[in-house]
Structures are given as structure tokens and as C-alpha cells.
Amino acid sequence: xxxxIQHGVEHENDHGGHEHHVTPPIVYLVIFxxxxxxxxxxxxxxxxxxGVFNPIVAIAIGVVKATLVVLFFMGVKYSTKLTKLxxxxxLFTFMVLIGMTLADYFTRAWGRW
Amino acid sequence: MSDxxxxxxxxxxxxxHEHPSYQRHHFESVEQQADATNFAMWLFLLTEIMxxxxxxxxYLIYRNWYYPAFVEASHxxxxxxxxxxxxxxxxxxxxxxxxxxxxxxxxxxxxVFCLVLTFxxxxxxxxxxxxxxxxxxEKHHVPGFHYSVSAFTDPQSDPEIYKEYHDxxxxxxxxxxTELYFFLYFAMTGMHALHMxxxxxxxxxxxxxxxxxxxxxxxxxxxxxxxxxxxxxxxVWIFLFPLLYLISRHQ
Numbered sequence: 001x002x003x004x005i006q007h008g009v010e011h012e013n014d015h016g017g018h019e020h021h022v023t024p025p026i027v028y029l030v031i032f033x034x035x036x037x038x039x040x041x042x043x044x045x046x047x048x049x050x051g052v053f054n055p056i057v058a059i060a061i062g063v064v065k066a067t068l069v070v071l072f073f074m075g076v077k078y079s080t081k082l083t084k085l086x087x088x089x090x091l092f093t094f095m096v097l098i099g100m101t102l103a104d105y106f107t108r109a110w111g112r113w
Numbered sequence: 114m115s116d117x118x119x120x121x122x123x124x125x126x127x128x129x130h131e132h133p134s135y136q137r138h139h140f141e142s143v144e145q146q147a148d149a150t151n152f153a154m155w156l157f158l159l160t161e162i163m164x165x166x167x168x169x170x171x172y173l174i175y176r177n178w179y180y181p182a183f184v185e186a187s188h189x190x191x192x193x194x195x196x197x198x199x200x201x202x203x204x205x206x207x208x209x210x211x212x213x214x215x216x217x218x219x220x221x222x223x224x225v226f227c228l229v230l231t232f233x234x235x236x237x238x239x240x241x242x243x244x245x246x247x248x249x250x251e252k253h254h255v256p257g258f259h260y261s262v263s264a265f266t267d268p269q270s271d272p273e274i275y276k277e278y279h280d281x282x283x284x285x286x287x288x289x290x291t292e293l294y295f296f297l298y299f300a301m302t303g304m305h306a307l308h309m310x311x312x313x314x315x316x317x318x319x320x321x322x323x324x325x326x327x328x329x330x331x332x333x334x335x336x337x338x339x340x341x342x343x344x345x346x347x348x349v350w351i352f353l354f355p356l357l358y359l360i361s362r363h364q
Contacts, residue, residue: 020147022217023210032207039199039354043192046359054363058355066348073210073344075337080148083155090159097163098170105174 021078031072038065135332147334154338158345165349168304172297172356179290181283185265186294187360188278189254191245195358198241199350205234206347213340216333221326224336228320231343235313242306249295256296262288278362298357305353308346315339 042061050057071077076087133143140146176183212227252271253261264271265288268280319339322328328336 020144020217023214025211025214028207028210028214032203035203035206036200039196039203042355042359043196046355046362049363054361058359059352062352062355065351069206069344069348069351073206073347074341079151082148082152086152086155086159090155090162094159094162094166098166098173101170102173106177 021075023072023075023078027072031068034068035065133331150334150338151341154341158341161345165301165304168297168301169352169356172301175290175293175297176356176360179287179293182265182287182290183294184361185268185278185280185283185288186291186298187357188274188280188362189249189252189264189271190298190358191248192358192362194241194245195354198238199354201234201238201241202347202350205231205238206344208234209340209343213333213336216323216328216336219329219331221323221329224329225320225323228316228323232313232316232320235309235316239306239309239313242302249299254291254295256292256299260292260295262291265291301353301357305346305349308349312339312343312346315342 038061042058045057045061046054048054070087076084136143136146140149208227208230212224212231215221215223215227249255250258252264253259254264262285264274265280265283266285267282268275268278274280316339319328319336323336
């Protein structure tokens with residue numbers, strides 16, 4: 001009766017074969033701090049007049065926050081190649097769908113005024 | 114008699130190796146099972162991303178078309194509650210991540226503690242959302258339900274918002290499109306809240322199972338995959354918050 005996770009409770013590389021990665025709490029804590037800081041930053045940025053850059057800054061901060069959540073809270077950084085490929089391919093398809101749709105709608109009136 | 118019975122008789126011990134009770138028979142190993150489940154969970158989350166993506170696309174198109182209406186309508190949202198709710202949701206993601214850690218390290222008491230905290234923070238989020246929604250109902254800003262444009266055609270009729278932003282009166286044809294903003298606001302935050310309610314319901318069941326020791330005996334797949342779902346709901350809010358609340362606060 002082999003229970004692979006039994007020994008490697010807190011330590012990585014404690015047992016042979018495929019690892020079940022355990023992210024240490026300090027990583028979660030640091031990411032938590034970063035997410036709260038970025039939330040403050042995005043609120044502050046919305047009060048500064050930056051013209052067209054306001055939405056760009058807001059989206060950029062959102063993307064950084066989402067990336068931190070995906071990589072660390074959701075553990076994609078430590079996951080299998082299959083999961084990484086799945087997430088990457090999914091986001092790529094998502095960007096294509098949104099990008100093509102918006103490119104259509106945003107350019108329909110070009111040259112008509 | 115089926116063929117499988119004969120095969121089993123033919124090769125008694127060699128065919129069926131021993132494995133933990135939580136490993137399904139069709140998997141070679143616990144690791145393979147965990148990887149397959151993780152893969153499946155991500156496929157589900159991708160369908161969710163596409164689903165919310167449709168709402169985000171609709172939002173971006175209409176915001177582009179009726180930008181002035183979206184700016185003034187967004188000034189009706191309370192930035193304090195929005196920021197507080199973002200902090201609450203991020204905290205709940207943190208407690209969920211810690212819950213996964215305590216399941217992996219087999220500490221039942223701490224796992225239950227983290228799940229209860231996540232559960233409570235989820236409820237706080239919904240409570241704040243209720244405060245915000247009831248304000249929209251009071252001001253007749255629910256689309257299709259005695260919707261009122263008076264706060265936008267005559268901003269001074271809403272002194273609390275006016276003293277902060279000094280919005281200019283909009284022509285009726287543009288002011289009408291604030292209803293579109295609130296339609297998207299309720300569709301997107303409502304769909305997000307529905308995901309929260311489902312998550313909180315599952316968390317409630319998980320707390321009882323965790324107390325019985327279901328996740329601290331080496332089989333943490335369910336806690337991990339629920340964590341993925343909970344973090345995904347957090348990510349949706351991470352984008353909803355700046356898009357709906359922070360369009361243009363500087364005017």
C-alpha cells in the first residue's frame with residue numbers, strides 16, 4: 001500500500017517520482033500583500049488625469065493582479081506542462097476572440113466622418 | 114458471463130495492484146489521477162472565462178460607443194464599497210490558498226478554520242453587494258424597472274454625487290444609455306455574485322467534510338480544485354472592479 005504524499009508532507013523532494021508541490025505560506029502571504037497594494041494603486045491611479053492611459057493603466061494593473069493569482073494562488077507556476085499549455089492556449093483563444101470582435105466594432109465607422 | 118470476469122480469473126494478482134481507496138481503478142497512479150483532474154478543472158474554468166468574456170466584450174463595445182453615459186453612470190457606484198469588497202475578496206482568496214496548504218500538510222483544525230474564514234468573507238462580500246444593490250433600487254437605477262434618468266439629465270437633483278464630481282447635464286439621448294451601463298453592471302456583478310453563492314454553498318458542505326477529516330488523509334484534489342474555482346471568481350472581480358467602478362473618477 002503506497003501513499004505517495006504520506007511522507008513528503010511539508011518537504012519537497014522527500015519521495016521519488018512525480019512531486020506534489022506544496023506552496024509555502026510565505027509565498028501566499030507575499031502575493032496577498034502585492035494584491036492589496038495593487039488594489040490601492042489602481043484606485044489611486046483612477047483619480048489622476050491621464051487621458052487615454054487611464055483605462056490602459058487600470059487594465060494593466062488588473063492583468064498583473066490576475067497573473068499573480070493564476071501563477072501562485074492557482075499554482076500554475078508549479079503545475080504540469082499540460083496545465084500550463086491548457087491555460088496558455090485558453091488565454092490565447094480568448095484574446096483572439098475578444099481582439100477580433102473589438103477590432104471589428106471599433107473600426108466600423110473609420111473614414112466615415 | 115462477461116469477458117472481464119474471465120480475464121480477472123486468468124490473471125488474479127498481477128492485474129489489480131494495490132492503491133489507496135481514493136484512487137479510481139482506471140488511473141495508473143494517484144499522481145496521474147490528480148493531473149487529469151487538474152486538467153479537467155482548467156478546461157471547465159476556460160469555458161467560464163469564455164462565458165464572462167462575452168459580457169466583458171459587450172461592456173467594452175458599449176462603453177466605446179456611449180462613453181459619456183458610462184462615465185456619469187459609473188459615478189453612481191460607491192468607490193468605498195467597491196474597494197472594500199475587492200479587499201474582502203482578495204482576503205478570501207488568501208484564506209482559501211492557506212486552506213489548500215493546510216489540507217496538503219494534513220492539519221485538520223487549521224483547514225477548517227481557513228474554510229470557515231473563506232465562507233464568512235464570501236458572505237461579507239455578498240452583504241456589501243446587497244447594500245450597493247439596494248441603493249440602486251432606491252434611486253431607480255435598475256434597468257427596465259421604473260428606470261430614472263433624472264440623475265443624469267439633471268445631475269444637481271442628486272446632490273451627494275454632484276458635490277463630488279460636478280457632472281454636466283447630459284442630453285436625453287445620451288442619458289438614456291446610462292440604462293445600458295446599469296444593465297451591464299447588474300448582468301456582470303449579478304453573474305459574479307451567482308458564482309459566489311454557488312461557491313459559498315460548496316464551502317458549507319466542505320466545512321462539514323473537512324471536520325470529518327475527508328481532506329486531511331492525503332486526498333486533497335477536491336480542496337485544490339475548489340480553490341481554483343474560488344480564485345477564478347476572484348480574478349473576474351479583479352477586472353470587474355476597475356472596469357465598472359474606476360472608469361473616470363477625475364472630473
